[in-house]
Amino acid sequence: MINLTLKDGSVRSVEKGKTIYDVAKDISGRLAKEAVAGVVNGKTVDLSYILEEDVALNILTLNDDEGLDVFRHTTAHVMAMAVQNLFPGTKLAIGPSIENGFYYDFDTKHVFVPEDLDQIEKEMKRIISEDLHAERFVLNREDALKFVNEIDADYKVELINDLPEGEELSFYRHGKFVDLCAGPHLYGLKQIKAFKLLSIAGAYWRGDSDRKMLQRIYATAFPKASQLEEHLHRLEEAKKRDHRKLGKELKLFSLMEQGPGFPFFLPKGMIVKNKLIEYWRDVHEKAGYVEVETPQILNRSLWETSGHWFHYAENMYTLKIDDEDYAIKPMNCPGGMLVYKTELRSYRDFPMRVGELGKVHRHELSGALHGLMRVRAFTQDDAHIFMLPSQIKDEIKEVVRVIDEVYQTFGFKYHIELSTRPEKSMGSDAEWELAEASLQQALEESNLAYRLNPGDGAFYGPKIDFHLEDCIGRTWQCGTIQLDMQLPQRFELTYIGEDGEKHRPVVIHRVAFGSIERFVGILIEHFAGKFPTWLSPVQVKMITVADRHFDYANQLKKQFEKAGIRVELDARHESVGYKIREARLERNPYMLVIGDNEVEKQTISVRSRDHGELGEMSVEDLLAKVNKEIEDKFTV
RNA sequence: GCUGACGUAGCUCAGUAGGUAGAGCAACGCCAUGGUAAGGCGUAGGUCGUGAGUUCAAAUCUCAUCGUUAGCUCCA
Numbered sequence: 125m126i127n128l129t130l131k132d133g134s135v136r137s138v139e140k141g142k143t144i145y146d147v148a149k150d151i152s153g154r155l156a157k158e159a160v161a162g163v164v165n166g167k168t169v170d171l172s173y174i175l176e177e178d179v180a181l182n183i184l185t186l187n188d189d190e191g192l193d194v195f196r197h198t199t200a201h202v203m204a205m206a207v208q209n210l211f212p213g214t215k216l217a218i219g220p221s222i223e224n225g226f227y228y229d230f231d232t233k234h235v236f237v238p239e240d241l242d243q244i245e246k247e248m249k250r251i252i253s254e255d256l257h258a259e260r261f262v263l264n265r266e267d268a269l270k271f272v273n274e275i276d277a278d279y280k281v282e283l284i285n286d287l288p289e290g291e292e293l294s295f296y297r298h299g300k301f302v303d304l305c306a307g308p309h310l311y312g313l314k315q316i317k318a319f320k321l322l323s324i325a326g327a328y329w330r331g332d333s334d335r336k337m338l339q340r341i342y343a344t345a346f347p348k349a350s351q352l353e354e355h356l357h358r359l360e361e362a363k364k365r366d367h368r369k370l371g372k373e374l375k376l377f378s379l380m381e382q383g384p385g386f387p388f389f390l391p392k393g394m395i396v397k398n399k400l401i402e403y404w405r406d407v408h409e410k411a412g413y414v415e416v417e418t419p420q421i422l423n424r425s426l427w428e429t430s431g432h433w434f435h436y437a438e439n440m441y442t443l444k445i446d447d448e449d450y451a452i453k454p455m456n457c458p459g460g461m462l463v464y465k466t467e468l469r470s471y472r473d474f475p476m477r478v479g480e481l482g483k484v485h486r487h488e489l490s491g492a493l494h495g496l497m498r499v500r501a502f503t504q505d506d507a508h509i510f511m512l513p514s515q516i517k518d519e520i521k522e523v524v525r526v527i528d529e530v531y532q533t534f535g536f537k538y539h540i541e542l543s544t545r546p547e548k549s550m551g552s553d554a555e556w557e558l559a560e561a562s563l564q565q566a567l568e569e570s571n572l573a574y575r576l577n578p579g580d581g582a583f584y585g586p587k588i589d590f591h592l593e594d595c596i597g598r599t600w601q602c603g604t605i606q607l608d609m610q611l612p613q614r615f616e617l618t619y620i621g622e623d624g625e626k627h628r629p630v631v632i633h634r635v636a637f638g639s640i641e642r643f644v645g646i647l648i649e650h651f652a653g654k655f656p657t658w659l660s661p662v663q664v665k666m667i668t669v670a671d672r673h674f675d676y677a678n679q680l681k682k683q684f685e686k687a688g689i690r691v692e693l694d695a696r697h698e699s700v701g702y703k704i705r706e707a708r709l710e711r712n713p714y715m716l717v718i719g720d721n722e723v724e725k726q727t728i729s730v731r732s733r734d735h736g737e738l739g740e741m742s743v744e745d746l747l748a749k750v751n752k753e754i755e756d757k758f759t760v
Numbered sequence: 761g762c763u764g765a766c767g768u769a770g771c772u773c774a775g776u777a778g779g780u781a782g783a784g785c786a787a788c789g790c791c792a793u794g795g796u797a798a799g800g801c802g803u804a805g806g807u808c809g810u811g812a813g814u815u816c817a818a819a820u821c822u823c824a825u826c827g828u829u830a831g832c833u834c835c836a
Contacts, residue, residue: 227831235763235764236764237764237765238765322830323830323831324763324764324765324830324831325763325764325830325831325832326762326763326764326830326831326832327763327831327832327833328762328763328832328833331832331833332833333761333762333832333833333834337762337763337764337832338763338832339763339764340763340831340832342830342831372771373771379828380827381809381826381827381828382827384826384827384828439834439835484836486835486836488834488835489761489762489833489834489835490761490827491761491762491763491829491831491832491833491834492761492833492834492835493828494829497836498835498836499836502836504836589836600836601835601836602836603836604836635836637836638836639836641836642836643836667795667796668793669793669794669795670793670794670795671793672793673793697792697793697794698794698798698799699792699793699794699798699799700793700794700795700796701794701795701796701797701798701799702794702797702798702799703796704795704796704797704798705796705797705798706797706798707796707797708796708797709797715796717795717796719794719795720795721795729795729796731796737796
């Protein structure tokens with residue numbers, strides 16, 4: 125007999141030589157049904173793992189994230205098996221589980237088309253119906269290489285060669301199908317019930333753009349059909365609130381082939397953008413920022429000083445003016461440095477917070493463009509903060525506070541990532557160490573949880589990134605705080621210290637929205653086009669029932685306008701039903717229908733987008749209500 | 761940039777054994793003056809992304825190019 129310490133701390137004695145599956149069955153029939161893998165002394169293993177000694181055992185089920193991964197990864201194997209059955213000669217690369225699903229990368233002469241997905245799904249179902257059981261075997265390196273060479277699995281050869289010496293080389297076999305895999309896998313395939321292949325895409329082998337492009341099939345899988353349906357429904361919902369679709373429908377912005385990646389903002393989108401800017405100025409003014417504007421086009425020598433001319437060349441739009449090289453700014457910082465140098469600075473001026481809503485242009489790869497989320501011209505809500513080294517921590521805490529305030533206003537949750545020195549970087553080891561330590565300490569002293577992102581910093585310094593979570597759970601990188609140990613040196617920035625000597629200031633770059641254009645896109649999707657009142661392009665939409673109601677409606681309209689409310693009057697000769705339908709599609713917060721009743725009683729009947737019919741009320745009441753919502757930046 | 765798909769009226773889309781283009785909505789005109797998600801009738805609107813090629817004939821086939829798109833790479 126051996127003793128197993130289970131998840132709940134209890135100890136269970138079982139016969140030596142039992143499998144984990146046997147133990148699960150012993151515990152309960154239900155557990156046996158839901159079990160997918162085991163964790164023995166911290167190592168994830170198959171259910172068929174044989175227990176030989178006293179261990180800590182945790183049985184993973186479909187309800188554990190890790191168990192779900194096993195389930196999805198096994199489903200990926202089934203997909204690979206189906207593809208190889210249907211398209212013989214297909215070589216397998218890798219097929220991991222990912223959030224909500226899995227993918228597998230294939231190398232095959234056959235070019236996948238969407239219709240293939242149905243066929244592959246059918247074949248997968250057929251395979252599952254055979255109820256094959258996973259068979260695990262381990263080979264030594266030599267045999268493993270021999271084996272994968274025999275089955276003509278080039279990619280696996282490379283994987284094996286890259287695995288560290290001493291690593292166990294395990295394979296899984298389902299019927300005729302074999303794949304190199306660390307495992308674990310489901311014991312039987314019958315547990316796979318709800319899955320769907322979603323899309324075909326290209327992906328570089330090992331994520332390296334210099335290597336071969338493979339064909340990737342993305343899929344999703346869940347233990348229960350209802351969960352799959354729910355997930356597919358969520359995808360549909362996400363599609364419905366796609367900012368590119370809503371941006372067109374709500375006439376917010378437009379993208380044209382005459383300017384790929386250069387968005388056109390239409391009048392209504394411009395209101396949203398301008399309201400965000402107004403809000404931003406208000407927040408920053410209160411937080412002690414001043415604002416500047418630096419030129420769009422600056423001379424080459426500046427970009428050489430900043431290092432961009434060499435480090436950022438492929439992303440910069442350059443031009444010749446009077447035989448001299450110029451570049452359209454891809455960042456605001458160099459201009460900001462020049463602003464600093466317009467005066468002799470004193471330590472008494474610090475921290476000096478200088479904001480700039482700077483429009484920057486970057487030549488992004490054509491394939492990277494995506495609506496407003498990824499563009500080639502965007503407005504950064506930038507600021508450069510100049511300070512003493514001793515002020516770093518407190519100042520970062522203050523910046524974090526401002527960014528938090530901004531996100532709270534829109535109801536966003538977020539998480540923080542700290543990125544450290546990348547391969548391509550400028551500066552000495554000592555400078556980087558100091559910079560990284562400063563950011564880290566600031567976060568820790570602010571008691572903020574963060575993830576570490578090694579090697580993901582900017583070439584001039586480490587950074588803290590803020591990733592927003594929108595209301596359907598997607599994340600977007602928006603805010604960032606970057607400590608810059610390079611530009612102050614390159615621009616030879618100085619200040620006069622208490623001792624009367626020149627010193628070098630510390631510089632922080634930071635953005636809260638990140639890109640106002642992207643932020644607008646995120647807001648469109650977050651609110652599904654239903655902007656809170658303060659941001660709505662039209663706050664009150666008025667509809668006349670018949671022509672005779674125009675005068676009263678027009679008089680009301682003027683009253684609203686005078687009160688600073690954005691109002692639109694639809695007095696077209698169309699049916700009321702039709703005008704109401706259009707107004708609702710516009711998603712304005714308030715809609716008023718003006719007919720005989722209202723004219724007679726000199727009132728209005730109000731319909732709220734978010735709360736339905738509000739019935740009759742006085743104009744003053746509605747004005748007060750709308751104004752309060754604008755004041756509160758109230759979000760539903 | 762790379763791999764695949766797509767590009768037809770302002771919008772959403774139909775139109776392949778190749779035979780010089782269709783619908784709905786929108787726009788415009790007329791009629792209906794209508795009460796919380798589409799009233800009726802009519803008019804106009806397209807060198808089928810662009811450029812070459814094949815063909816008696818190309819929206820349809822081929823090539824190139826531009827754009828969009830799912831991803832990869834990169835990134836605010």
